Amino acid sequence: MIKHKKLNIWTVSAIIIFITYLLFLVYPIITVLSQSMIEDGHFSLTQFKTFFSKKYYFSTLVNSFKVSLTATFFSLIIGTLLAYLFNMYHFKGKKVLQIFIIIASMSAPFVGAYSWILLLGRNGVITKFLMNVLHFPQVDIYGFFGIVLVFTLQLFPLVFLYVNGAFKSIDQSVLEAAESMGCRGINRVFKVVLPLLTPTLLAAALLVFMRAFSDFGTPMLIGEGYRTFPVLIYTQFISEVGGNAAFASSLAVIAIIIALTIFLVQKAIARQYSFSMNSLHPIVAKKPTGGKKVGIYATVYGIIFLSVLPQMYLIYTSFLKTSGMVFVPGYSLDSYRNAFDRMGSAIFNTIRIPLMALVVVVILAIFISYLTVRKPNFFTNVIDSLSMIPYIVPGTVLGIAFITSFNTGIGGSGFLAITGTVGIMVISLSVRRLPYTIRSSVASLQQVSPSIEEAAESLGSSKMNTFFKITVPMMMSGIISGAILSWITMISELSTSILLYNIRTRTMTVAIYTEVIRGNYGIAAALSTILTVITVLSLLLFMKVSGSDDISL
Template sequence: MQSSLGRKSPPTTLQRLLLIKWDFWTVVTLLVYVFMFAFIIYPLFSLLMNSFLSEDGQVTIQNYILFMKLKYYRSALINSFMVSSVATVFAILIGVPLAYITSRYAIKFKGLLQIMVITSLLSPPFIGAYSWILLTGNNGYITRFIHSLGINIPSIYGWHGIVIVFALQFYPHIFLYVSGALKTIDTSLEEASESLGMNSWQRLRTITLPLIFPTLSAGALMVFMASFADFGTPMLLGQGFKVLPILAYEQFISEMGGNPAMASTLSIILILCSTLILFFQRYFVSRKNFSMTGMRTPKVKELKPVLKWVFTILAFIPACISILPQITVIITSFIKTKGPVFQSGFSLGSYREVLFRVPRAIINTYSYSILSIIIMVVAGMLIAYILVRRKSKVTAFLDGIIMIPYVMPGTVLGISLIIAFNKPPIVLTGTWFILVIAYVVRKIPYTIRSSTAILHQLDHSVEEASISLGVPPMKTFFKTTGRLMAPGVLSGAILSWITTINELSSTLVLYYGATATISVTIYSEVITSNFGTGAALASILTMTTLISLIIASKLSGGKGLSL
């Protein structure tokens, strides 16, 4: 019988920590976990706990019961699903034919078309909503013109207007995803179906669409999630039509004092719905997946001159309509104004007023975004290295945490950060620092994704050779690996930059007077009918987006952004 003296007791937690090899990457992993737990897990946990509190601080499920009982709350959830679903359907109806035409046929001006499509995607939705108000609002240019012909049309306000703006704003997700899939599809399957007597429509329906379904569903998910989480467009166009992000915002920030517990409840329901949609898409794709070799990619077909022009015009119709908001705000920004009323003639008055009245908003936007992008680039590269080169259960769990911002609408993130950091020992509400944190948390997944993509393409032997020559791992990363990653990472980081300068939903919850940004100021100007200054500020964002796209294209060697 073995003596108990001969048995080894299991190591304690302290002993396990002492056995860990504490190198540079272990420290980085620990710091990343601290950041993620501090600004993602802890705020989310605080939000969840707050949703179970009554007004007098007692633990209760009354908020969830109220949500189920009151039609006011249920209707907002139904409205959110309705506009998001319908917008996704319309985005597919626009994006799939456009992708098929541009990827399979040699139409004219393809490069210009792609620039227009990407520009319309990266412009913030609330600017699109504002532009459509100028064009088709109650007193819009197009509305007045059509009324002068004796034809009455409904204005852009209401749920149908929200759907139109979402579809025109987000169909580029479908276009870009499907275009990539159609260019790599194996044509031997289509040729085999053609030899069996299938016509073009049957071949498209039974072969092509099933093959690209996983990619198409990923694009559709992006459209649905973006529509479901958007705050600015329903707020500007709804006129009483409530969706869940608006309701959460109004419950949290109310003239009557607000109801943070109910706002937390609505926020948790928003996250649950987004997560369920994400899992549903992945489950559905796993059951309907198709594979192909991709050995014979399709060739672009030449068309007869007349047919080429017909297809070109058909492709440019949705692209021109979707970029109309950007053109509208730029032109409108130069029209003379007298208060909220536009006058005949052109001037720089709106720009002068912007520079005189709200220069701080412009400075804030660029300073906060520059600081955020620096953090995102450095942290994104380090996190990507951990995920790709230091694979383990620890890093796999970290990868899961990084996915959380994908299902957190900006409004929800803002509310969770305020609930978590509005009392001692750490008070961040009312500071610029909390805005930078929100931008980093929301946008860093873009940078991490571009960093991991480029890192997968780099040969591990370069780092091994450097370390074998006695160069420490940290120095090797910053002098060798980091430099090789930089061009691809910066191209992806510009996407984070563009979405950061245009961020509205989280900023609107977190800012106070001195930390207002351009997007918040545009929103305020539109609400108060100061359309001239709103257009000038929107034009500044639009031009910044265009310049950023050009820089990204140069950095990526003309390949453009990887969205």
């Protein structure tokens, strides 16, 4: 009888969620780990020795660290600078510029790489202008420089969104006190502002680094001879499907170890700098004058123009006529007609599959956040920790883990054979993008006092009625914020989908990537434009529903 009383809806939901994570996260990762270390039924580290003993393989890991650290460094500088200018000064066009920043951050990174090839590639429009008109030497966009450029312009908006939110917690009186003590200008930035932003900068740095480290589409398109670790994982797995899948699994395990190590180091450092801020008097933005005004406008508009230039040019090329692989003079809607004729199912899948995943994400996030905040214990803490694993593990690695665990082919276990189905696509998107909505929902729920729920129950409301009619509505702002971020990252997802899709479940990002590889640039540009339109409409809908024109993380 006692056991029956304990088995309430929260216990049941915790058990169901835990089993779900065991099946679709823990089991795939353990399967990959097993495949990398078991050879002919015996424990073996041969695959790892192969990786570390051959310079060709190990150099890809070094290259990934180089581009990821460099891109993180520049993203932190640019993102923090923009957030500082946005919060400290008044200038025209802030709302529109913020939408542009978000658009730049939410598109698939490889789309930016493709766009920069059109602009600064060997036959790019800017390259031709610089060489033919200004007689500059040819710009080399490929390799290390190109990858860092694309990553930086793609990822600095994430830093901006984090830091922009942190600035709202800084009290104006702190800055005034520093100024009264003679700490002004750049000195105040380094001695007061940046120390206050340190926890936020550490969180942003982790996200930017992991996004850069795990992306394979950008270096695949623009890297040429500069091979990175995610590219190696992808190419080895694709080429090894018919042979030895153990090596690809060993690469996946190395990626998981690196990701977890970096995450734990970041958490340890962040814990030392952790503190809370309450802003009773928000920062008052000043009106710049003279040379400072010119400098601010040039900096803000210049950086944001560069970040959206690739997409603007991509939209322009989508209306150009094409002849085979070449854009020709004149305008046409043929690229859009061909896109809908040949890729109509991909466009439909880009809406359908993420929508199904979003429903799963919202439901799970609501229950997990409530369990974490209101029912804290060892079991719910384990669930919360499991939910963060996909946040740091590269998408390519999870894709390999899903194929290894849920595939009947060579290298697959055959258990629950769902690879290539809508089900596995929904599951992969849900697992990967769930952390965004969970974290946002947790933050929102922590601001809801338990006394409100207790008051409702004292007036005769049942626990479930209180939860659904009072608690969930009060969490809604956090749920919506997390859901929109999950949604936008779902529709731009490539690294996992490229491994799991088949012709019936192909999405727009997969279609864009394959069309670029095939040289069908007109169709790729049209699909990229459609994806951008969906992203913009999603953001506008979010602003409408939330009643806010300011987005921060």
